[in-house]
Amino acid sequence: MAKPTKRRIDGEHSRRVTPKGGQDAPTKRPGTDDAAADEAAGRARPLKPGTGASDAKQRSKKVADHSESRRYTPPSHVDMPSPWWVPALMWTFIGGGGLAIILNYAGVLPGTSGGANGWYLIGGLVAILAGIMTATQYR
Template structure:
């Protein structure tokens, strides 16, 4: 069986080489090299994460007032979530 012949495409580059888009008129402003978070951000993050973990563990071993409750579990998960949200603001 014979191979099909390749079709040659006539034409070439549509735009001249080395051109830039016209919308790049404004110079780019450099982003500040270092953003430093205030000291309270990591402290709050670690505190919330630790409190959430402690509440969940204390609920699991039944050391919190009352019986084991889903409300304690939800509070612990809420504290963990709050700690993760604060972690997104840490630079």
């Protein structure tokens, strides 16, 4: 049975040479040099993965596929901005921790009349650390 002739399908980025319902491309026969046969027939060789040309072709297909979609995709939860209370909580922790440390050394807090109390210092440092950790969640 004679093989059907291959027809190039119209399209700038199409590599298809037969219609969608057509037969698969012929398999390679052992011992033949495809490069010489392709050059003689005037066909382009497939691009090797990892080369700049194949990467550019893949990127252009991805962009073309993305632009064809008309369906709305809402932003994911990660892309949403933080609520108003995240920076407020951050500055409250940092300010409260700094204020606790300053008031501890000033002797204003209860139990610090004879000198600084270590527990107020630890509490102030923990509050500042909590503010820093809150800041990492701010978008």
